[in-house]
Amino acid sequence: MKVRVGIIGATGYTAYEAIRLLLRHPHAEVTAVTSRQDEGLSIAAVHPQLTSRLDLPLQPLDIDSFAQQCDVAFCCLPHGASAETVKQLRQANCKVIDFSADFRLTSVAEYETWYGVKHPWPEQVGQVAYGLPELFADQIKDADLIANPGCYPTSAIMPLAPLIQAGAIHCEDIIVDSKSGVSGAGRSPKLGTLYCETNESIAPYAIGAHRHQPEMNDIIGRFSGSKTNILFTPHLTPMDRGILSTIYVRPQAADAKRVREIWRQTYRDSPFVRVVDHIPGTKHVAGTNFVDLAVKEAGDRLVLVAAIDNLIKGASGAAVQNLNCIFGWDQTLGLL
Amino acid sequence: MKVRVGIIGATGYTAYEAIRLLLRHPHAEVTAVTSRQDEGLSIAAVHPQLTSRLDLPLQPLDIDSFAQQCDVAFCCLPHGASAETVKQLRQANCKVIDFSADFRLTSVAEYETWYGVKHPWPEQVGQVAYGLPELFADQIKDADLIANPGCYPTSAIMPLAPLIQAGAIHCEDIIVDSKSGVSGAGRSPKLGTLYCETNESIAPYAIGAHRHQPEMNDIIGRFSGSKTNILFTPHLTPMDRGILSTIYVRPQAADAKRVREIWRQTYRDSPFVRVVDHIPGTKHVAGTNFVDLAVKEAGDRLVLVAAIDNLIKGASGAAVQNLNCIFGWDQTLGLL
Amino acid sequence: MKVRVGIIGATGYTAYEAIRLLLRHPHAEVTAVTSRQDEGLSIAAVHPQLTSRLDLPLQPLDIDSFAQQCDVAFCCLPHGASAETVKQLRQANCKVIDFSADFRLTSVAEYETWYGVKHPWPEQVGQVAYGLPELFADQIKDADLIANPGCYPTSAIMPLAPLIQAGAIHCEDIIVDSKSGVSGAGRSPKLGTLYCETNESIAPYAIGAHRHQPEMNDIIGRFSGSKTNILFTPHLTPMDRGILSTIYVRPQAADAKRVREIWRQTYRDSPFVRVVDHIPGTKHVAGTNFVDLAVKEAGDRLVLVAAIDNLIKGASGAAVQNLNCIFGWDQTLGLL
Amino acid sequence: MKVRVGIIGATGYTAYEAIRLLLRHPHAEVTAVTSRQDEGLSIAAVHPQLTSRLDLPLQPLDIDSFAQQCDVAFCCLPHGASAETVKQLRQANCKVIDFSADFRLTSVAEYETWYGVKHPWPEQVGQVAYGLPELFADQIKDADLIANPGCYPTSAIMPLAPLIQAGAIHCEDIIVDSKSGVSGAGRSPKLGTLYCETNESIAPYAIGAHRHQPEMNDIIGRFSGSKTNILFTPHLTPMDRGILSTIYVRPQAADAKRVREIWRQTYRDSPFVRVVDHIPGTKHVAGTNFVDLAVKEAGDRLVLVAAIDNLIKGASGAAVQNLNCIFGWDQTLGLL
Structure with missing residues (x-):
């Protein structure tokens, strides 16, 4: 049954x-x-x-x-x-x-x-278990109530948490510049999400004041000795779906190669995380539960790039993945 | 004639x-x-x-x-x-x-x-005169050869140069995260700019390695005692035209109000600069020669936002504006 | 003044x-x-x-x-x-x-x-004068009240009326299949014009039942001995602006060449009508007051194509053009 | 295996x-x-x-x-x-x-x-079997070579063939006005399919001269005593995927209700055909192998509407469906 x-x-x-x-x-x-x-x-x-x-x-x-x-x-x-x-x-x-x-x-x-x-x-x-099975599998297994993660936080926590935990980057100087498709704004009729308002335009909103900023700090902070200080700027982007987060961090004796190693190690059993050598775009993950992660060195900073589908890994795919975890099924059921 | x-x-x-x-x-x-x-x-x-x-x-x-x-x-x-x-x-x-x-x-x-x-x-x-009349009017007037500015640099130099000159922000910690419409990539048929490759997708490219990065540092450096160190990340955005630059800086005893004052003072005779209180999107300037500038405080940083039309203020509008300056005409001829 | x-x-x-x-x-x-x-x-x-x-x-x-x-x-x-x-x-x-x-x-x-x-x-x-100066200049001149034409009717009347008047096509077998950008649906927040509803989708609506159908028949009928019988199907198209009407008619001893002659003759003093040999798209007229007209022979039918900007020639540009006519100014003032 | x-x-x-x-x-x-x-x-x-x-x-x-x-x-x-x-x-x-x-x-x-x-x-x-299992199941079963249908023809044949076969519409007066997403034009870099050429524009092409027109006539002709005479106009539409065909036919003692009955009867065992009462848009079938069919009465004509995903039911989904048929598997394997 x-x-x-x-x-x-x-x-x-x-x-x-x-x-x-x-x-x-x-x-x-x-x-x-x-x-x-x-x-x-x-x-x-x-x-x-x-x-x-x-x-x-x-x-x-x-x-x-x-x-x-x-x-x-x-x-x-x-x-x-x-x-x-x-x-x-x-x-x-x-x-x-x-x-x-x-x-x-x-x-x-x-x-x-x-x-x-x-x-x-x-x-x-x-x-309550935070529903990122890649990082909180133990809490999710057998849970009766799960807090399904925010879409933007998913795109920030997945690249950042392992690096924070490994001490590979500084906690206090992190900028998350995210670009989201319009579906993230919901389906209630509002002027701001009419086709002719958002099409052919990109704009930031809620700069440093979006509710997903404390969520990022709260969750990532669990992997850190000290509190993180993330500055988060979301942008409304003229596309249906997808989140692309461009994340600026300062390395602590880590280079791009080391970042990839940490990611690959942390996510070795996570079928939806892909550490890629090319630069991902949101189209690469559209319609899927994947998180594509990349990193580039740029002067004294590292630039992390994460791409997800906001409606899937950023919402409903994560929910199904959590469902799979609760019932002890293979994580990927219904999702590949 | x-x-x-x-x-x-x-x-x-x-x-x-x-x-x-x-x-x-x-x-x-x-x-x-x-x-x-x-x-x-x-x-x-x-x-x-x-x-x-x-x-x-x-x-x-x-x-x-x-x-x-x-x-x-x-x-x-x-x-x-x-x-x-x-x-x-x-x-x-x-x-x-x-x-x-x-x-x-x-x-x-x-x-x-x-x-x-x-x-x-x-x-x-x-x-050679750098063709931003708002900042280099003296050099442009009577010039016979003008270097028309790059599109991304225009969106970064106009908000940053006056602040650097006024000592209101630190030189060495500037991140320019820019989003451009596809027309910036030119009209030669290439896989990367086909409709089905760029539509419904956003992705960064040339992270920290784009040729407009040294242009930003070179021009802004002229307003600074010390060399600036700008990290520039452009993103290909699914729209025809427009550049939105989200710029992360560290203030030196300056707040958002002071930033607006400096901009308004610097650009008091510049009809195409609009210092706005709302957050601008590229659609607000599409088809025009305007530069919309805004600033928000966010923790220990300031976030500057600049919006231009990459084909107009970022290219051909600037050229016509320069033409007007060379011949001593009103800057706005043909542009309003 | x-x-x-x-x-x-x-x-x-x-x-x-x-x-x-x-x-x-x-x-x-x-x-x-x-x-x-x-x-x-x-x-x-x-x-x-x-x-x-x-x-x-x-x-x-x-x-x-x-x-x-x-x-x-x-x-x-x-x-x-x-x-x-x-x-x-x-x-x-x-x-x-x-x-x-x-x-x-x-x-x-x-x-x-x-x-x-x-x-x-x-x-x-x-x-009341119907505000298409290309066809009703005499009524518009000196008028105090003008009915500014509907956007879809403009795209149908301009190609059809001269052909009907010249007896070049049958009155009773005309299909107008129109595609409009979303701005035609207005700026009030409604589910149907949200970005995520209309983006990446095309659909007809009000098939044979749109209010612009009687407007087409009424106006075009003035150029005909007998009543026209136009079947009109509008489509909501994922773009901001533009109307493309593909019109299927049966010729009466007329071919494509004759159609172009009639158009060129009728519109010889109309600066906004362009009879073109290529097939026009809405982008060719976006942001302008132009009407691009083309015709192709296809079996026993002629296919007429008209492209306008729904917000300009289909609304506000027409209004300014009418203003120019009322005051006896050059038709193109403010519009080129 | x-x-x-x-x-x-x-x-x-x-x-x-x-x-x-x-x-x-x-x-x-x-x-x-x-x-x-x-x-x-x-x-x-x-x-x-x-x-x-x-x-x-x-x-x-x-x-x-x-x-x-x-x-x-x-x-x-x-x-x-x-x-x-x-x-x-x-x-x-x-x-x-x-x-x-x-x-x-x-x-x-x-x-x-x-x-x-x-x-x-x-x-x-x-x-060679024509790969529309809904109409040619007998030929496809056990075939070693299948001609996978054209995308536009699929959207025309599926609504038209059953009506032609039932004698419900006239053969010689059929107009198929189709709108396709840009992916139908392939992935080779060409000027015409660059983002900035096709975005924010719709235009017909190959009016009455597209190679899919004889394919429609050939296949539909098999259901008719006399040859059909279809006039086909494709339009390049600013979206990735989807075909919407608006089809104008003359009924022979049939109304909308009768058309739906014929469709439902013909496709009673076809899991991918949906006869719907609302007017379908391409988004309703995007990413699926479905064909949504609707009909409206309009004066002396019937207007048929068919929506498919050009890349799925119009190409690769059909191929998988054919694969399923060849091997005697359930038609829907891999497709729902």
Whole structure:
């Protein structure tokens, strides 16, 4: 019998991508999809790509009935709303992979500062596995609740954490300049993500003030003796999907060769990490769960480059990978 | 009588853009267009947008006849080839605005290291006005030969030079992370600039090794007591045009307010510089000669943002602006 | 003294484009901009491209004060709302170029059927000049109210009307398959025009049911003895701007050569019509007021191709051209 | 043991897509990849997306060694060159799925007229199964050589053939207006497919003169008593992939409801055909082997709409589907 997965908040891009991946999964199936706004519509009315693939009605979320229909919830609600729902789902004994930021940080205070809301389930904060199996496999295995990583943090943590841990780079001088496709901004109609606003234009936003910056520092800080000081600048880029992070660091007696060695050693059992000699672009990983990593020496700095698909390794692929880890399946099921 | 401008190497994107701008210029006209490869074709056969606008045949370059037809040459040849032609044009008494990099650097040795060719006219190197009227008006006025700036350098020099000059930022810790539209790569068919290679993808290239890096250091260095040390990373971005440079600097007792003051003071007579409070995107300047500048404080750094149209302020608009300066016309003629 | 133009409903894409064109116009200036939703903001806050170019606050529309500030109104309101305002503007003696469809059709009944609203000023319907100067110059000259044409109709009427008039094609078998950039759908946030919905996708909509179909039949019918029967299918195309109409007609003893002759004869004094031998793409006319027309023979049919910029010849450029005609200026002022 | 598939001419977009699909196939594996121009490089050097997925060197084609390494050839060579190679492969007893047009038409004379080359293996012409399993399953089953359909023809034949067969539409009045992503133009560097030439532009080409027009007539003609007369106009559309065909037909006592019935009946066992009530866009089928079909009534015509992914159902997905049919596997293996 297949593991039954329900998608909470199923009308967005990450939800669609999760469904698409799960339809290909040998041991999992999608058994419920919820939406407040589009209740009653079929999932294919909202995502026409799913016509003939998945025939489920969007239902309003009722925790009890959901927990009877599903073994695992992919919770795609916004922060704040998510933690509240996650709490109820856990009480109903449903495993949860939470796409929101609600359980990613270890500090309630930090969370409340950056997210501007009171945390609905503060006791749980700091107790939840961060869903990067490449770095936190032990915590994810057998977990009942997983904080699915942010898209930008994934592209920064994966190249940086092993180098920080190995002492190969300085903690206090790290710049992460990231470029993301527009799907990262979600599917709610807003002026800023209209085609004619974003097409043929690139622009930074939330410079040094994006909520993913404390997430990067929090997670990478776990690999460091001292706190990291990452300056993060995201850019909205005229493409559907993909994140390219160009990361400027100062080496400590390490060169490009050493960086590649550390990466290859750390990720030797990680099928989705590719340490490449060429310079990757987001198209190389589009539609996949891969993380392509490269490094170049440039004067007294090293420039790290990471490319992911923001909707897959940066969201739904990671969720499926976490699902695989929770159930002890091969990490790559449904993902290659 | 109008000033007669000829375009040498008229089949590329910058050449087209120059023609388009000059067609709107009250005191200039295009009187000759040259091309080796497309000799005999009409200019509109190569640029269909020019149908009914400009009726000139592409001719092979003959210096003498060209100099009789034109008062000024816009020389759009590749480096190396350009300097050779520029020399002949100057000997034939034609004023020249050189779009190539051949006369931008002050050191022949540096040029030959980065460009890998012997300089065809080394005596002239270091004697040529750098065509940023906002910073080098005195040299440009009455000049007979102008080195039209590189597109990326324009986006870096304009925000950085005044701050370096004012001592507001450190010289030795500057990162320029630039994102350019594909037109910057030229119009020659190459795998890397095919639609399906660049669309839906962003990637860095020539990290710390692009020829515009020494140009930035050379020009900005003129405003500094000590040599600057700029690390430059360009990115190919899926859009036709535009450069967005995100620049990471360390302030010296300066904050964002002070930076804006310095910019506004330096550029108080520069109609194309806009110091803005919002964060600019390339679409705000597309099709214009404007440079939009913004600054944000982020931890112990300042993040400068500059947006230009790479084909206009980054190439052909700058050339027309230089033309205006040479002839003592209002800087904005043909450009607003 | 310059003619004073006010823009009513100034926050959309066509309004911006109109302002951009008028800023370059030698005899006109923008003296007022109105918006209900963004009242109080500066126009540059809504259109950052206008920073340093136009310094006007968005005001709510007050007819009396508007009529004192402006000689001419560019009315960019939605249908229904527009006619009501136009009526008041005319009563206040303001000339009006109406961007809406309210005065394009000759029949109130037809209008009310297709637009689903009661016409606010039915007496005026059928009395208003249709703003295609290439075909209706006599009516436009000295007019006080002009119905600015629809974008799709412009791309269909200009190639078809002369051929219908000359009897060169059959009236009853015409298919107009049009492809439009996304800006045609306006600037209000809607799911369907989000970047990730329209990018990398093309789809038809309103097949045989678009409101521009009766407009095409109405206007072209004026050149025909019998009613035309046009089947019109628009497609949303992943690009900012441009309309390409591929038109399938049956010739009546006419071949491609004859079609070109008719076009060249009809449009011999029309500086914006280019009859070309190559096949035009929308990029050839992007940013311009040109209409590129081509024809190919294909079996027993002729295929006509028309390319325009939907925001310029399809909207704001046409408005400026009409302004020029009303005031007896050269048609091309502000437009080349 | 898996069926061994070799890709001949492996550097293009369809070849990559075929490899990507085969990597997911449970019963097939890629065992050889050939290229004349990039001999010696690894396949991942040419397609960086394949890094860590497929480790094979590009080899020059040697028929004997290829036939020993492979049970089936996916032959991605250009027309003319393909037939020659196909002949040798068949003589070496290798099954072949031919991506070229060499065996699609039934008449050698027609082939030589449209393709301008002498057919290298004329005896075979007219003997080869046309690889649309939805319509030619009987011929494909057990075939050793399959003519993989053209991308545009797939999008026209699938909606039209059943209607022609049922007598629901007229044969002699059919217009196919197709819009294709740029990948259909191949991966060889050419001016016309550079990013800056095709981005932000749409244009028709080869109006009534494209080689896929006789293919449509030939294949659809097999379902008709009389010859069809299709007028076909392709358009280059600014997107990577996808074909949208808008097809104008005249019904014979059939309405939209009847058309859907015929489609549903014909394709009742075809898992990749979706008859939909909404209007499909290419994004709904991007990355899939689906054909989405819709119909609208419009005056005295019916408008049929078909959407496919040109690289999948229009090329490599069809090839894998044919492979499945040849070996008697479920049609969907590797494709969902």
